[in-house]
């Protein structure tokens with residue numbers, strides 16, 4: 001995982017300060033916090049609201065509207081699997097079914113005991129390498145069942 005986890009209020013304050021002058025600053029701040037810590041800690045909500053002079057409800061609304069933001073750290077690896085048109089044509093839904101059937105990992109759900117979390121995204125701009133994904137932020141392409149099996153295997157530490 002890239003980033004600067006665990007949660008650190010001072011680091012968060014620096015990130016907020018860095019982005020607060022931008023147009024529509026809430027989104028870039030939230031993205032930067034998640035990139036750094038792997039999630040958006042609830043303690044960040046009042047900090048962002050104060051910095052941008054908006055209500056906490058407004059910030060909370062943005063977090064819940066964009067499903068990409070996580071409220072808690074993720075244990076293990078994150079595979080953001082594209083399920084948009086080109087990747088669908090190249091079999092991403094088969095990979096989703098394979099993950100569920102063979103590895104008991106259900107996309108966009110907490111899968112107890114799994115060290116890989118699979119999240120749906122829609123077009124990563126990497127359609128030429130469909131089915132495409134981001135593994136802990138790094139692009140991976142031309143996925144197939146055996147590459148998915150290796151990703152799951154590696155996420156579990158090779159167990």
Ligand code: FES
Nearest residue numbers: 082087124126127
């Ligand atoms: S449709 Fe999947 S990367 Fe574009």
